[in-house]
Amino acid sequence: MTKSAFTKPFTQQEAIPEAGIERAVEVMRGGRLHRYNTLAGETAEAALLEQEYAAYMGQRYCLACTSGGYALHIALKAAGIEPGEPVLSNAFTLAPVPGAIDNAGGKPVLVEINPDYCVDLAHLEVMMQQSKARFFMLSHMRGHIADMDAVLALCQQYQVTLIEDCAHTMGASWNGKKSGTFGKVACFSTQTYKHLNSGEGGLLTTDDDEIMARAIIYSGSYMLFERNGTLPPVGVFDDIKLDTPNYSGRMDNLRASILRAQLPQLDENSARWNLRYHALENRLRQNSQIQLPERSAAETFVGSSLQFRVKDLSPSQVEAFIAGCATRGVELKWFGGIEPQGFTSRYDSWRYIEDSQRLPQTLDILATTFDLRIPLTFSIEDMGTIGGIIDDEARSAALD
Ligand SMILES: *Cc1c(COP(=O)(O)O)cnc(C)c1O
Numbered sequence: 001m002t003k004s005a006f007t008k009p010f011t012q013q014e015a016i017p018e019a020g021i022e023r024a025v026e027v028m029r030g031g032r033l034h035r036y037n038t039l040a041g042e043t044a045e046a047a048l049l050e051q052e053y054a055a056y057m058g059q060r061y062c063l064a065c066t067s068g069g070y071a072l073h074i075a076l077k078a079a080g081i082e083p084g085e086p087v088l089s090n091a092f093t094l095a096p097v098p099g100a101i102d103n104a105g106g107k108p109v110l111v112e113i114n115p116d117y118c119v120d121l122a123h124l125e126v127m128m129q130q131s132k133a134r135f136f137m138l139s140h141m142r143g144h145i146a147d148m149d150a151v152l153a154l155c156q157q158y159q160v161t162l163i164e165d166c167a168h169t170m171g172a173s174w175n176g177k178k179s180g181t182f183g184k185v186a187c188f189s190t191q192t193y194k195h196l197n198s199g200e201g202g203l204l205t206t207d208d209d210e211i212m213a214r215a216i217i218y219s220g221s222y223m224l225f226e227r228n229g230t231l232p233p234v235g236v237f238d239d240i241k242l243d244t245p246n247y248s249g250r251m252d253n254l255r256a257s258i259l260r261a262q263l264p265q266l267d268e269n270s271a272r273w274n275l276r277y278h279a280l281e282n283r284l285r286q287n288s289q290i291q292l293p294e295r296s297a298a299e300t301f302v303g304s305s306l307q308f309r310v311k312d313l314s315p316s317q318v319e320a321f322i323a324g325c326a327t328r329g330v331e332l333k334w335f336g337g338i339e340p341q342g343f344t345s346r347y348d349s350w351r352y353i354e355d356s357q358r359l360p361q362t363l364d365i366l367a368t369t370f371d372l373r374i375p376l377t378f379s380i381e382d383m384g385t386i387g388g389i390i391d392d393e394a395r396s397a398a399l400d
Helices: 020-030 045-057 066-078 096-103 121-131 149-155 209-220 234-243 254-285 315-326 359-368 378-400
Strands: 061-065 085-092 107-111 133-137 162-167 184-188 202-206 307-308 369-371
Touching: 020 066, 020 234, 020 254, 045 061, 045 202, 045 254, 061 066, 061 209, 061 254, 066 096, 066 133, 066 162, 066 184, 066 209, 085 096, 085 121, 096 107, 107 121, 121 149, 149 162, 162 359, 202 209, 209 234, 209 378, 254 378, 307 378, 315 378, 359 369
Parallel strands: 085 107, 085 133, 133 162, 162 184
Antiparallel strands: 061 202, 184 202, 307 369
């Protein structure tokens, strides 16, 4: 019997909407690609994107910059981190998060996750007490949103400033409130595999005047900050503009034009992602070895990827399972590997973090956690094919 295979690439995103392509061509014809290169009376694409994204988020300010990781870096700096300060973060995240903490001069202090891929609140409290950290960079990794009421209560109790990494929760919400509006600052990525695609790019949002003024100056405003799309009262810049270094990391008008065309489709695309997510989830539920995370009714997530665990697989069975799926065209990522590979890594591979921590619960969860992307170029029907292959291969790996 020949086994069925899936042939579409897991890394193929949809095309940029025609309106964005046309606008990008106009920007190129105009030659004014730099965000501060404007004619009299003209508002640059980057500034317009900032206005539109701030309005989408219901926040006062947005800054368009070069990457999500850059936004996280200057968010910490703008929030006032001092050299060597501890910064809490959940241990299941992507490398740019501890990287941003390091870049800002901080020391990552990692917190356990629970089997639903959210931060473990009991461990968070212990680490808040132990570390005395003033900052918590909460990464809503793979779109899993922790109980935000409980997170905020802890932050308040221990006087911790919350910074949200919303790389996978752009368009998502908790109890009807948008992810990214709970903390003091939120950071988003517009790198190709996220919910808006400009190749590379980042967006920072906040309601705080001083944080925004500092973030703008850090991003490299060359004292042209009055051309930014969302601007705190100009007086706020009086001291900040001379006390804050320029860490050059602006977004250009070309990328902004591409993103502006995608933003009006974000909510509709989120619904399209979720149709695919639920179709795959339902198919995987037919196999009782496969454990899917419980998601709170308060969580409106964007199902652009799916995580699951396969019970009781030994390390060699894990290898066989991944290889079996790969042979049939289903590209799984495994967060349990010792060696970091293609967009995955386990926290203990970040060896530059000095005080190495051991997080047994996170290691145990990641040892049998698999992850797959759900690009919108896949149809709902494809989800049945992919789910069937995973189901099959999990059964045969367990027999190996
Ligand atoms: C993609 C990503 C980021 C930021 O990524 P950039 O490549 O710097 O835009 C941050 N956190 C998580 C969890 C991510 O997946």
